[in-house]
Amino acid sequence: MTAEIITIGDEILIGQIVDTNSAWMAAQLNKVGIAVKQITSISDEAKHIAQALDEAQSRADIILITGGLGPTKDDVTKFTLAQYFNMKLIRHEATLKHVEDFFAKLNRPMLEVNCKQADVPDGCTVVFNKYGTAPAMWFENNDKIIISMPGVPFEMMHIMEEEVIPKLLDRFNMQSIVHKVILTAGLGESFLAEQISDIEESLPDYIKLAYLPKLAQVRLRLSAYGYQKEALEKEVEHFANLIVERVKPYVVATEDITLEKAILNLMEQHGLTLSTAESCTGGYIAHLITQHPGSSAVYAGGGVTYSNALKQSVLGVNEQTLANYGAVSEQTVSEMAGGAVKHFNTDYAIAVSGIAGPDGGTPDKPVGTVWIAVANKNQVKAKHYLFSNKRQQNIERAATAALTLLFMFLKQELP
């Protein structure tokens, strides 16, 4: 069973927003054994929408469309679909009632343009949208299914989880896809490949191995396709074990989780607590950690000590240290990490201080210079990095480096 995703809206094509919907949808579809063949982003333009629909139906069984269902003039998806399938728009009474209730609940007057949200092509099945006014629409075209959903992420997510996925599962007996991910850190892509080349050679043709490098990590993903789900799982597990044994020192996790989640799991197992002291990463490490449900079991909190004054008052960094060595130095970052352990009363802490850019660099400490320290109650370990001249990259790379340093430190410290 294959699907394609079509996202409609100029905002993606001019680079104003990043298309996060598609990745989320693809992950949901994969979980239930539907492989996504292509993701296509196009503009709010009838002709192009029709062409994308033609092309998608030539390749996939299920076409999921998001976007272009708003009440304003730039949204043309519904009218285009009605024309494409040769249907006329009729008012859907249950939806109209829902839209009326929606506005009544918000205590807002309702406009004619909002009533029109309840108009749907007469040959589609209306899929209820609990959280918004534009319903989703399910079309059947020969043996293809086409589903149009709003592009607002949380509306789309609810519709996918509560309506679309269950309805698709009811309908098909699907081929399975089994994925297994091994997260590694500290060894480059080609060196990993070299170390496991014989294992890779021995894979049957229905099992693929992919290398997904990101900053200082490489994610290895085995994917198997077939109808015998349990047999596939066993086989994938077998090859995964071979790989893990081979590159053990670099393995962070044997499931598809992030580095910070692997750290949270490890620390929770050992009953340890963590805090952060961030300067140039500006809260990004805290954000990465607190994205994860249950992170509060390990993570007590931290300081975003952007100014030197806060480095002193919140973390207890010595004024003299700042004066002698500067904010971006081994001495300061070590005091930040030690101060976090002490003042936030945690077992471990990570601290980062650097020059994210674009300004603030000097010949001695150019933009991209970052000091990172990890501490527990007994010791502090600091390391120097030189990243790029791009602010966003420096923030991301510093965060990944800090988490990697903490993970390696924990591996040494823990039994």
Next chain:
Amino acid sequence: MTAEIITIGDEILIGQIVDTNSAWMAAQLNKVGIAVKQITSISDEAKHIAQALDEAQSRADIILITGGLGPTKDDVTKFTLAQYFNMKLIRHEATLKHVEDFFAKLNRPMLEVNCKQADVPDGCTVVFNKYGTAPAMWFENNDKIIISMPGVPFEMMHIMEEEVIPKLLDRFNMQSIVHKVILTAGLGESFLAEQISDIEESLPDYIKLAYLPKLAQVRLRLSAYGYQKEALEKEVEHFANLIVERVKPYVVATEDITLEKAILNLMEQHGLTLSTAESCTGGYIAHLITQHPGSSAVYAGGGVTYSNALKQSVLGVNEQTLANYGAVSEQTVSEMAGGAVKHFNTDYAIAVSGIAGPDGGTPDKPVGTVWIAVANKNQVKAKHYLFSNKRQQNIERAATAALTLLFMFLKQELP
């Protein structure tokens, strides 16, 4: 002049990563007047790559491809392009030298697989990749240009900025696209549309108006297409002014910036400082703010006070307040905001405390309950919100709500 972007790699199609490259590339292309017609994500599969290339060339003048150039077996882009254009691979000596230097600099041994990074189809123009081992490749096919680049974001970004965009500008005399964005907060999409419907009706057909709602904000975007750039700019400015006058109370910015950037600009103009006190948003607000170059002029820092202990020690929240009202309450969040102003010594502070979920909800305070406060030295203003049952959404919506509350508060306070 039109372009299409093709991203190659299974990791996007299984939802493992979000495609951030395309939005960035689209924004760069737009800036120089190249309109992106479609963004397509496909798998590492020769047949599908060839099909996507055919389709893209039927619609656009320039095709930009990213991904699939790594040294490992799952990467097939280069071989597919060679076959597609009927070329054979030859070793490119300048690239080989660069790869050798690259490994020498890292003090790492070089593998045969790394040498192969220097093999390129014999009919392409090699585009130098300063930051990685896989060069980009520029193909000419009849009147179409096809450029293949690595998918690693910072390598692609450098190649685009330093090589591809300048070369395209050299080559073409391009039609301009003029965009103008008005960021609004506090009024729904359809109400905005109702208020400005006559202005929208009066737009000439080469100027489009789009509504981009996100959380509690709506971004209005005027886009004009044509060869007379200056005339277009004037005309777009004229219509933008009409809209701004009409919906003035809701206008946050008249340029394409984020809410937090508008706040930073406003506060910097008035010489004001800001701090944050975050519980459920876990550093996300600090991260949004510190993404922006120069944010340190306004932002002193903040606390990510996940635990109650840190709410007391870092922000000075009263133990009794936490005991009587709980961490998620008007009283606690007000003390957090007031405490941040005092302890971080800033003019303004925002504080957030809520239940992001998925666990931790109670009948009185279900998941999605969030209290937000804004404070300066004279007063504190707190507001209650109820968002969704999804953790990531709650974090994002709480951050946006907090920034909106701060912006409205600043607008009232400032002359």
